[in-house]
Amino acid sequence: MTDSRTVGQSDCSRRAFFGLVAGVLQSDSQTVRQSVDSLPGTGPSGKLWDPSRAGRPFDPVIAADNDAAIQAIEKQIHCTCGCNLDVYTCRTTDFTCGTSPAMHRRVVALAAQGRTAQQILDAFVQQHGVSILMAPPKRGFNLAGYFVPSLLIVAAGVVLTLVLRRWSRAAQPAAPGTNAADVPASPAELERLRRELDRLSG
Amino acid sequence: MTVLGGLCLWLAFLVGVWGALAGFVGGWQGRRDLQQSARHAVFALCAALFVAVAALEWALFHHDFNVEYVAAYTSRNLPIFYTWSALYAGQKGSLLFWATVLSLFGSLAMLLTARRHHALLPYVAGVVCTVATFFISVMLFGQANPFHRLAYTPLDGNGLNPQLQNPGMVFHPPMLYLGYISITIPFAFAMAALLSKRLDADWLVAIRKWTLLSWLFLSIGICLGMWWAYVELGWGGYWAWDPVENASLLPWLTMTAFLHSVMIQEKRGMLKKWNLALIIGSWLLSIFGTFITRSGVISSVHSFTQSNVGYFFLFFLIAAATVSFAVYAKRLPLLEAEARLESMVSREASFLFNNLLFVGIAFSVLWGTLFPILSELVQGTKVTVGPPFFNQVNIPLGLALLGLTGIGPLIAWRRASISNLQRQFAVPVTVGVFTALVLLVGGMRDGYAVMAIALGGFVAATVVQEFARGARARHRQYGEGYAVALGRLLARNRRRYGGYIVHTGIVILFIAFAGMAFKTETEATLRPGESAVLKSPYGWSYTFTHLGVSQYDALNRQVTAATLEIARNGKRLGVLTTEKRQHVDGFGRPTFQPSTEVGIRSDVREDLYVVLAGLVNGTEQAVFRFTINPLVWWVWYGGMIVALGGLIVMWPGGGSPAVKRTQAGYAVRLVGEP
Numbered sequence: 001m002t003d004s005r006t007v008g009q010s011d012c013s014r015r016a017f018f019g020l021v022a023g024v025l026q027s028d029s030q031t032v033r034q035s036v037d038s039l040p041g042t043g044p045s046g047k048l049w050d051p052s053r054a055g056r057p058f059d060p061v062i063a064a065d066n067d068a069a070i071q072a073i074e075k076q077i078h079c080t081c082g083c084n085l086d087v088y089t090c091r092t093t094d095f096t097c098g099t100s101p102a103m104h105r106r107v108v109a110l111a112a113q114g115r116t117a118q119q120i121l122d123a124f125v126q127q128h129g130v131s132i133l134m135a136p137p138k139r140g141f142n143l144a145g146y147f148v149p150s151l152l153i154v155a156a157g158v159v160l161t162l163v164l165r166r167w168s169r170a171a172q173p174a175a176p177g178t179n180a181a182d183v184p185a186s187p188a189e190l191e192r193l194r195r196e197l198d199r200l201s202g
Numbered sequence: 203m204t205v206l207g208g209l210c211l212w213l214a215f216l217v218g219v220w221g222a223l224a225g226f227v228g229g230w231q232g233r234r235d236l237q238q239s240a241r242h243a244v245f246a247l248c249a250a251l252f253v254a255v256a257a258l259e260w261a262l263f264h265h266d267f268n269v270e271y272v273a274a275y276t277s278r279n280l281p282i283f284y285t286w287s288a289l290y291a292g293q294k295g296s297l298l299f300w301a302t303v304l305s306l307f308g309s310l311a312m313l314l315t316a317r318r319h320h321a322l323l324p325y326v327a328g329v330v331c332t333v334a335t336f337f338i339s340v341m342l343f344g345q346a347n348p349f350h351r352l353a354y355t356p357l358d359g360n361g362l363n364p365q366l367q368n369p370g371m372v373f374h375p376p377m378l379y380l381g382y383i384s385i386t387i388p389f390a391f392a393m394a395a396l397l398s399k400r401l402d403a404d405w406l407v408a409i410r411k412w413t414l415l416s417w418l419f420l421s422i423g424i425c426l427g428m429w430w431a432y433v434e435l436g437w438g439g440y441w442a443w444d445p446v447e448n449a450s451l452l453p454w455l456t457m458t459a460f461l462h463s464v465m466i467q468e469k470r471g472m473l474k475k476w477n478l479a480l481i482i483g484s485w486l487l488s489i490f491g492t493f494i495t496r497s498g499v500i501s502s503v504h505s506f507t508q509s510n511v512g513y514f515f516l517f518f519l520i521a522a523a524t525v526s527f528a529v530y531a532k533r534l535p536l537l538e539a540e541a542r543l544e545s546m547v548s549r550e551a552s553f554l555f556n557n558l559l560f561v562g563i564a565f566s567v568l569w570g571t572l573f574p575i576l577s578e579l580v581q582g583t584k585v586t587v588g589p590p591f592f593n594q595v596n597i598p599l600g601l602a603l604l605g606l607t608g609i610g611p612l613i614a615w616r617r618a619s620i621s622n623l624q625r626q627f628a629v630p631v632t633v634g635v636f637t638a639l640v641l642l643v644g645g646m647r648d649g650y651a652v653m654a655i656a657l658g659g660f661v662a663a664t665v666v667q668e669f670a671r672g673a674r675a676r677h678r679q680y681g682e683g684y685a686v687a688l689g690r691l692l693a694r695n696r697r698r699y700g701g702y703i704v705h706t707g708i709v710i711l712f713i714a715f716a717g718m719a720f721k722t723e724t725e726a727t728l729r730p731g732e733s734a735v736l737k738s739p740y741g742w743s744y745t746f747t748h749l750g751v752s753q754y755d756a757l758n759r760q761v762t763a764a765t766l767e768i769a770r771n772g773k774r775l776g777v778l779t780t781e782k783r784q785h786v787d788g789f790g791r792p793t794f795q796p797s798t799e800v801g802i803r804s805d806v807r808e809d810l811y812v813v814l815a816g817l818v819n820g821t822e823q824a825v826f827r828f829t830i831n832p833l834v835w836w837v838w839y840g841g842m843i844v845a846l847g848g849l850i851v852m853w854p855g856g857g858s859p860a861v862k863r864t865q866a867g868y869a870v871r872l873v874g875e876p
Binding site: 046047048049050051052053054055056057058059060061065066075076078084085086089092093095096129130131132133134135136140141142145146148149150152153156157160161164165167168170191194 | 435436437438442444542543544545546551554555558559562565566569570573574576577580581583584585586587588589590591594595599614616619723724725726727751753760761762782784795796798813815816817818819820821822823825827
């Protein structure tokens with residue numbers, strides 16, 4: 001389809017720019033208006049005018065597609081089409097992908113054979129290696145993946161606590177003793193002053 | 203015009219090299235002529251790069267398909283709105299955009315801080331020119347010249363990827379780039395302070411303001427990216443822990459840590475080493491993010507086409523990290539703290555733990571992002587690290603951080619007394635516990651969701667308490683009405699109360715994230731007139747009735763639209779349309795695979811998210827995916843509130859507490875304070 005407003009143009013004036021921005025926005029709003037063209041049970045149904053525009057033909061949804069157990073398994077399997085998504089997300093998102101529907105059919109077939117979730121995952125790992133799993137299995141070096149951040153944070157927290165304790169102990173003797181007698185103020189007044197300063201400085 | 207653009211790139215390269223040399227040598231030797239020349243070089247660099255950008259836009263708008271970049275990312279029928287954004291849609295154009303914006307920020311730094319930070323500016327100019335020159339050299343020597351011409355001229359271009367033809371993609375990348383790029387300025391000031399040994403409070407003022415600006419841009423960019431992913435990609439979520447998403451989160455986390463710890467340096471003269479390390483780290487992480495996006499070393503849905511520019515970035519990253527930390531290490535003796543922490547129960551201590559968590563989360567995200575490479579190196583097996591891994595590691599850390607968001611502001615500086623703690627914590631803790639009880643009694647059983655909402659209640663109560671106490675104090679002292687007192691409280695303490703507004707936004711975001719734990723979805727095949735029913739987590743039922751499919755032509759696409767009528771508990775709510783779009787070039791030829799446009803109906807409680815998966819055997823019988831996403835609107839509201847709070851904090855005139863005290867004409871030191 002060509003659009004006379006944008007073909008071979010050299011019209012990048014401000015007016016043309018805003019005119020076309022408005023055109024884009026208007027075309028989107030028209031999308032909504034044009035599409036309300038039939039009512040339930042009364043509107044046209046049957047063949048599409050041009051099926052090729054709607055992407056690849058789809059099979060009707062079957063019960064296994066909505067099976068929570070199947071979905072849970074598919075959410076642990078990495079789609080191999082290069083999308084970086086799990087099989088469930090890919091097959092319900094990228095409707096041009098032919099890989100995730102095939103992997104879905106395999107999961108459904110294995111489940112129909114009575115295999116457990118773990119057995120199905122193992123079958124995929126056997127075929128593709130552990131990279132087929134969305135998260136590495138918790139064994140061997142992979143344990144480092146799971147626990148190094150938490151262990152480091154805990155270790156850093158312990159070190160920080162010890163350092164802070166040492167600093168605060170070192171600071172304690174000096175604070176009340178040295179100059180307090182020089183100041184004609186009671187502890188309550190000093191505390192109030194400190195609060196006011198805190199409030200002032202945010 | 204494109205010849206001029208190419209020449210300007212070379213000119214910018216030469217000017218950049220000169221600016222870098224003049225800046226460093228001029229600063230080192232104290233030569234005014236070289237310092238002035240470096241400053242002018244930044245302006246000249248900016249002018250040359252702007253001409254190059256204008257030349258590329260000229261080629262894009264004039265459909266000069268002999269230019270490879272124009273042919274690759276535009277077509278004759280591409281709406282002009284997206285023709286403009288094609289500037290940064292591809293690798294080469296985005297490199298030019300990056301260098302140009304960096305030179306613009308550098309020029310602004312030269313103009314806005316010429317008097318105040320004149321001693322630092324030669325080095326700042328040197329750093330800006332070095333980084334900009336690197337980006338230009340990638341274009342010139344890394345086969346990424348946006349003005350490269352083809353041996354022939356195609357009749358039409360490939361057009362822009364349909365997923366990029368979305369208003370979110372017009373605004374999201376520039377915002378993210380602005381965030382990434384502007385981090386170079388605080389980094390440049392940090393390096394200038396280190397190189398010039400001027401490590402007094404002066405550099406801190408400049409760094410803090412620029413970091414706030416970067417943080418604000420990055421926050422907005424990340425939120426816009428989430429919105430784009432949600433409305434355009436069609437998977438029903440907004441964050442997938444993709445490596446490129448992670449790369450944008452990393453500098454945001456470290457900059458947020460800096461914006462907290464810098465307060466300790468301002469007030470107590472502590473944490474100088476840590477703050478400088480955070481700024482250097484943030485900038486290196488921004489370059490790391492660029493490396494990940496452009497190298498293809500880690501697979502990502504967002505990556506640019508793989509090319510050899512990744513090696514340039516890797517080399518630059520290693521060289522920059524080595525030089526930066528070498529200079530940093532050499533100046534460590536000059537960065538001793540002026541005071542020591544006095545108590546474990548103090549705001550300083552809570553900020554330190556807050557920093558620990560921010561940096562810890564950044565580390566865990568970085569660790570997870572790089573773990574596939576590490577695994578391949580160590581055990582020879584590449585593993586996939588997806589959302590299950592990141593959620594497991596980061597959700598508990600995020601909740602701990604949310605708790606500290608409430609705890610930090612309630613604890614006094616220096617040392618908190620028991621009475622102070624009781625007074626500050628009584629109401630917020632009660633609110634948090636009460637919220638948790640209500641949720642548990644109400645039947646919520648998702649542990650993380652309960653904790654997120656209860657902690658959110660606790661933090662929100664701290665914010666309300668702080669505002670209420672401040673307004674009451676003004677009301678008592680000045681006799682102002684509560685509304686006026688609240689307004690003036692905010693206006694006169696922008697940093698503090700703007701920060702509380704940011705905290706409010708974060709609370710809203712966390713609660714919204716918790717809502718996704720109750721996401722519900724189903725797939726259904728419907729003929730016109732047939733319905734599917736989906737139960738909402740709130741208890742009511744939605745009925746989706748398929749009305750029919752229509753096909754029509756729009757600007758640069760052929761549309762197949764399915765319309766559904768929606769009813770809640772039998773009461774009609776309206777209609778919703780979801781589409782398949784086949785994009786075509788100027789001659790009507792299909793350009794990309796058909797893309798999907800999601801139909802979304804939002805309200806404050808939940809989103810109805812409907813996707814037309816496909817049509818059965820070329821008929822109107824359609825396969826739909828229906829999803830109910832609770833609380834998604836609050837993600838966008840939360841993001842807006844965070845941005846608003848950030849704007850209030852950085853709005854000029856508030857001044858730092860130290861400056862305000864000095865301006866007030868008095869200086870007070872507590873007993874025992876050095």
